[in-house]
Amino acid sequence: MNPMVDLRGVTKRFGAFTAVNDVTLPIASGEFLTLLGPSGCGKTTLLRLMAGFDTPTEGSVWIGGEDVTHRPPYRRPVNQVFQSYALFPHLTVMENVGFGLRMQRVGAAEAAERVHEALALVSLTGLDARRPHQLSGGQRQRVALARALVCRPKVLLLDEPLSALDAKLRRSMQLELKRLQRQLGITFVFVTHDQEEALTMSDRIAIVNAGRIEQLGTAHEIYHRPATRFAADFVGQANLLEARLLLQDADTVQVSVTGGLELSLPLAAWPAGATTALLAMRPEKVHVSRARAPADFPAAATNIFEARIEEEIFQGATDHLVLVTAAGTRLAVVVANESAYGEIFHAGDRVFCALHADDLVVVRAE
Amino acid sequence: MSPAAKAGAALPGLIDRRTPRWRAWLLLLPMVTWLVLFVVAPTAILLVYSFCERDEVGRVLFTFTLDNYRRVFDPVYLWIFARSIYYAGLTTVICIVAGYPVAYCIGRAREEWRQRLLLLVMVPFWTSFLIRTYAWITILKQEGLLNGFLRLFSPGTAGLDLLYTPTAVVIGLVYAYLPFMILPIYGSVEKLDGALIEAAYDLGAGPLRVFSSVIIPLTLPGVAAGTLLVFVPAVGMFAITDLMGGARVPLIGNVIQNQFMQARDWPFGAALGAVFMGLFAATYWVMLRLGAQEEDSVA
Ligand SMILES: Nc1ncnc2c1ncn2[C@@H]1O[C@H](COP(=O)(O)OP(=O)(O)OP(=O)(O)O)[C@@H](O)[C@H]1O
Ligand SMILES: [Mg+2]
Numbered sequence: 001m002n003p004m005v006d007l008r009g010v011t012k013r014f015g016a017f018t019a020v021n022d023v024t025l026p027i028a029s030g031e032f033l034t035l036l037g038p039s040g041c042g043k044t045t046l047l048r049l050m051a052g053f054d055t056p057t058e059g060s061v062w063i064g065g066e067d068v069t070h071r072p073p074y075r076r077p078v079n080q081v082f083q084s085y086a087l088f089p090h091l092t093v094m095e096n097v098g099f100g101l102r103m104q105r106v107g108a109a110e111a112a113e114r115v116h117e118a119l120a121l122v123s124l125t126g127l128d129a130r131r132p133h134q135l136s137g138g139q140r141q142r143v144a145l146a147r148a149l150v151c152r153p154k155v156l157l158l159d160e161p162l163s164a165l166d167a168k169l170r171r172s173m174q175l176e177l178k179r180l181q182r183q184l185g186i187t188f189v190f191v192t193h194d195q196e197e198a199l200t201m202s203d204r205i206a207i208v209n210a211g212r213i214e215q216l217g218t219a220h221e222i223y224h225r226p227a228t229r230f231a232a233d234f235v236g237q238a239n240l241l242e243a244r245l246l247l248q249d250a251d252t253v254q255v256s257v258t259g260g261l262e263l264s265l266p267l268a269a270w271p272a273g274a275t276t277a278l279l280a281m282r283p284e285k286v287h288v289s290r291a292r293a294p295a296d297f298p299a300a301a302t303n304i305f306e307a308r309i310e311e312e313i314f315q316g317a318t319d320h321l322v323l324v325t326a327a328g329t330r331l332a333v334v335v336a337n338e339s340a341y342g343e344i345f346h347a348g349d350r351v352f353c354a355l356h357a358d359d360l361v362v363v364r365a366e
Numbered sequence: 367m368s369p370a371a372k373a374g375a376a377l378p379g380l381i382d383r384r385t386p387r388w389r390a391w392l393l394l395l396p397m398v399t400w401l402v403l404f405v406v407a408p409t410a411i412l413l414v415y416s417f418c419e420r421d422e423v424g425r426v427l428f429t430f431t432l433d434n435y436r437r438v439f440d441p442v443y444l445w446i447f448a449r450s451i452y453y454a455g456l457t458t459v460i461c462i463v464a465g466y467p468v469a470y471c472i473g474r475a476r477e478e479w480r481q482r483l484l485l486l487v488m489v490p491f492w493t494s495f496l497i498r499t500y501a502w503i504t505i506l507k508q509e510g511l512l513n514g515f516l517r518l519f520s521p522g523t524a525g526l527d528l529l530y531t532p533t534a535v536v537i538g539l540v541y542a543y544l545p546f547m548i549l550p551i552y553g554s555v556e557k558l559d560g561a562l563i564e565a566a567y568d569l570g571a572g573p574l575r576v577f578s579s580v581i582i583p584l585t586l587p588g589v590a591a592g593t594l595l596v597f598v599p600a601v602g603m604f605a606i607t608d609l610m611g612g613a614r615v616p617l618i619g620n621v622i623q624n625q626f627m628q629a630r631d632w633p634f635g636a637a638l639g640a641v642f643m644g645l646f647a648a649t650y651w652v653m654l655r656l657g658a659q660e661e662d663s664v665a
Contacts, residue, residue, distance in 0.1 A: 053564055073567040080568050086561035090583045099579075100569035151569065 002065045004029040004187045005050060005155055010059035012045055012211075019045045021211035022059070027155075032181050032188045036198040037208030038234070043191045044083075046208070047157045050189060052076050064154050074103070079148035080157040083164075085140045087132040093119070093143050094128040100151040118150035121180065138169050149180075155187045162197065174200050195235045199223065207231045214366075223282075228364045232280035239331050240363075241279040245270070252357070255279075259329030263303045265357045278365045283334040285359040288321065290343055290351050303355040307331070312347045321345060323353065409643070415636035424630030434637035443621065443638070450617040453532075454600035457539040458547075461596050462589060464540070465547035469588070470581075472548075473555025484552065487545050499538060499609050506534055506610070530612030538606035543599070547592035554588030555581075594653055598646050618642060 003026035012020040020042045027033045035043045048054040049061055052073035060069045068076050079100070087096050097118055101111040119125055122142040132140055141161060148156055158177075162170045178201050181188045192198055198205050199219045207214040207222065207230070215227040226232035229240060246262065247254035253270045256262050257279065271277055307323040310330070314320075314337065321333045333353075335345070345351070416434055419427045437443070472483040490498060505511045506528040513525030528534050558581065566576040604619035613620065618638065625635030 051564075051568060053567075072572075073564070074570045074572055078568075080565070082561050082565060084559070084561050086559065086565035088562060088565070088580060088584075099566070099571075102579075103566075103570035103575060147569070 002029075003027055003062075004031070004064060005189065006062035007046070007049070008060050008062065010046075010049060010056045010061065012042075012049060012054060013057045019211055020049065020056075023211075023213055024059075025206060025213060025216070027187060027189060029154075029187055030185045032178070032190065032201060032203045034190045034192060034198040034202035034205045035208050036192060036195060036205050036235070038193055041208045042211040043193070043208055044159055045211075047080065047159050047189065047191055050155070051078055051080050051157055077154040078157060079151050079153040079155075080159065081141075081144045081148050081161045083159045083161065085132075085144040085161075087140055087143055087147070089132055091131070092128065093124075093130050093132075093135070096132070096143055097147045097150055099147065104151070114150050115146075118146040121149060122146045123176075137164050138173070141165065141173065145177075145180075149184070149186075153186065155189060156181075158188065158190045160191050160193070162192075163194075170197075177201065199235070205235075207234060209234075225361055226280055226363055228366055229278055229280070230366065232361070232363050237283050237332060237334075238280045239283060241281065241329070243277050243279045243362075245275045245277075257329055259325065260327035261305060261325045261329035262327070263355070263357075263360060265360045269358075269360070269362055271362060277362045280361045280363045281331075281355070281359060283320075283332045284318075285355060286323075286331065286333045287354040288323075288333060288335055288345070288351050290345070290349055302357045303360075305353050305355075307351055307353050309345055309347050309349045309351060312345055319345060323351070325353075412636045412639055412643075415633050416640045418633045418636075420631055420633050424632070426632055431633075434634045435641070437634055438637050438641050443618075446616060446618050446621055449615070450601045450619070453535060453539065453615075453617060454597050454603075456536055457543060457600045458593055458597045460536070460540045461544050461547035462592070465544055465592065466551055466589070469548045469551035470555050470585075473552050473558070480556070484549075487548050487552075490545065495542070496605070496609075498541075499606060502534075502538055502541065502610060503529060506537070529610065530614055532611065532615050535607050535611040535615055538610040539600050539603060542603070542606060543596040546595040546599075550591035550595065551585060551588040553591075554585040558584055590653060590656065594650065598649070601646075602642065 005025075005027040007023050007025040010020055010023045010025075011018065023046065025046075035046055037043055045054065049056055050063070052068065052071060052075075056069065060067055062068065064077060088099065091099065094115060097115045098111050101114060106114070116125075119128070122145050124139060124142040124146065127135065127139065132143070135143065141164070144161070161177075162173050165173060174197060177188075177190075190198075190201065202219055204216060204218055205222050206216045207228075209230045215222060215231045217225075217227075222231060222235055226235065226238070232238040232240065241257035241261075243255040243257045243263070245253060246256050248267065248270075251267050252264050253267050254262060254264050255270075255277075263279075265279075305325050305327075307325045309321050310324050311322040312319060317337060319335050319337050321335065323331045323333050325331070331353075337344075415426060417430055417432070419429050419431050419433070421427055468487070472480055472487070475483060503510070507513075508525065508527065508529070510529070512528070516525055517523060528537075562580055562584070563576055566580045571579065601617070602619040602622075603617065604623045607613070607615060607617050607620050616624075622635050622638045622642070625631045625638065629635075
């Protein structure tokens with residue numbers, strides 16, 4: 001099937017500065033795609049290219065199977081929810097939401113009906129006559145959403161729409177947005193620099209860094225199989241270990257990582273012919289036990305080593321540990337506040353650790 | 367000691383409720399002095415004079431009379447009032463039409479250009495107002511620059527007879543007051559949030575409709591401020607009507623000036639001035655009320 005939005009080899013330069021660098025990004029119809037990246041990486045610029053506020057220096061933008069590269073924003077089947085909401089201060093809630101319909105010359109009766117429908121959709125009723133400055137942040141956000149949805153766009157662009165809300169409201173809006181997107185079946189392109197938000201809401205996530213897309217995949221893929229050092233580091237926490245090849249046999253390789261710890265991983269995971277590589281490992285993948293004999297760990301946990309707990313930080317549901325292995329490798333590890341074996345850990349404890357070979361992911365260093 | 371009192375004591379002078387009120391008034395003294403010297407006293411003198419009589423040689427006699435006000439409502443003067451308002455209104459409209467695009471372009475120009483362009487708007491203020499008005503006379507007069515320029519293209523034409531006509535007066539007024547229209551409009555254009563314009567485009571508005579339904583309403587406060595700054599002084603202007611209108615189209619400013627100078631009828635001049643002031647106090651009040659409502663909806 002044709003993608004709903006398709007960026008083909010898009011580059012955007014501002015003078016000598018390249019804000020978007022050769023991005024190719026097909027977005028399926030009805031998909032919830034999140035652009036995730038740090039401040040200044042080019043997320044807003046990518047949205048502006050889709051909305052039509054900027055024209056690419058190179059490459060083309062396709063929406064709904066048509067080349068819209070040089071089409072102005074008011075002729076694109078796309079609407080945006082702005083970061084600042086950009087509600088018209090001189091218009092009421094009703095007039096704000098009805099603005100797009102007025103521009104499309106929709107009849108007054110139909111417009112009024114659709115405006116009420118849209119306001120009901122975002123659960124905002126009874127505030128029709130208010131002006132934006134008489135609304136709370138959350139209410140403004142809903143008006144902005146209704147104003148965009150009422151136009152029935154093929155694609156809805158959302159530029160950090162939740163960043164001005166407090167943590168609790170933010171959570172509930174995340175779920176609500178997700179519900180709306182499922183219900184309406186509209187393609188959502190959502191921008192955020194909050195990785196948790198991205199993991200919660202998206203069908204797919206595009207990790208953006210310095211104007212490039214580092215990785216495009218589902219939340220699971222990105223979390224469990226990060227492709228680059230940046231992706232591993234930006235989404236969740238990761239231990240990044242420089243690995244040097246020691247031994248290679250029929251189906252495994254033996255490596256030594258920063259600090260001296262020796263680990264084994266499947267040969268298939270190791271880049272062919274390489275002598276060094278960068279490994280990423282999520283902190284919760286390490287099994288830790290003080291009492292258990294190594295033999296009691298899951299059979300698949302092929303890497304077993306001893307370590308000392310250097311630091312222990314209790315965080316409620318989880319316990320964050322800094323381990324130093326016998327060889328001297330430092331690892332950040334997260335365990336449930338009572339480990340799977342019902343143990344409670346303290347700094348200074350000596351523990352056994354087990355690690356599944358598949359949980360070591362080779363990432364590009366860039 | 368209660369906690370509140372302790373907090374008060376910790377911040378001496380800041381929330382100290384015991385400070386007598388007169389000390390607070392003391393802080394206002396410089397401003398009050400200024401107001402009394404330059405606003406209250408002259409206005410009071412004007413009002414007092416407007417109820418006085420004068421003798422044959424123009425000395426003010428402090429005997430109460432309402433005659434001066436009766437004369438103000440003589441049709442001759444009412445007619446001049448009306449004409450002054452018409453000229454000032456025309457000037458204001460032309461200033462809006464000519465000044466808005468300029469202010470808009472400056473306000474939306476790139477940051478580093480804005481200051482330079484604003485400077486250009488203000489350059490005329492570096493030269494005396496009278497000299498600039500004389501410059502216009504050399505442009506507009508029969509053998510002036512404008513007609514010389516026209517004759518370059520069609521030799522032998524009589525040229526335009528502009529100087530000492532109502533047109534010349536309006537040209538002079540527009541020239542003098544245009545910056546006072548441009549600056550406040552520029553202020554509101556510059557404050558205009560670019561995201562609002564983008565939002566309007568995004569919602570399907572073409573350039574014209576973005577202008578009419580978003581940009582105009584949001585810059586209206588600037589236009590209102592400019593209107594006040596242009597209209598009110600334009601009604602009372604006398605130098606331009608004298609110099610460029612050749613005193614053939616006297617406006618209320620000229621009449622008032624005449625009473626104080628040639629006619630030596632200060633009480634009548636004062637009465638004209640008082641009515642004039644009352645009229646504008648009322649206009650200001652109405653505009654402020656409208657502005658406050660606008661502000662209320664835009665804030
Ligand atoms: N009009 C412009 N002129 C020059 N540089 C620009 C322009 N717009 C954006 N940039 C630059 O391009 C880069 C990407 O900007 P962009 O706004 O897309 O970042 P972002 O990922 O949205 O960041 P944030 O999370 O802070 O909103 C930034 O370094 C920015 O300075
Ligand atoms: Mg941004």
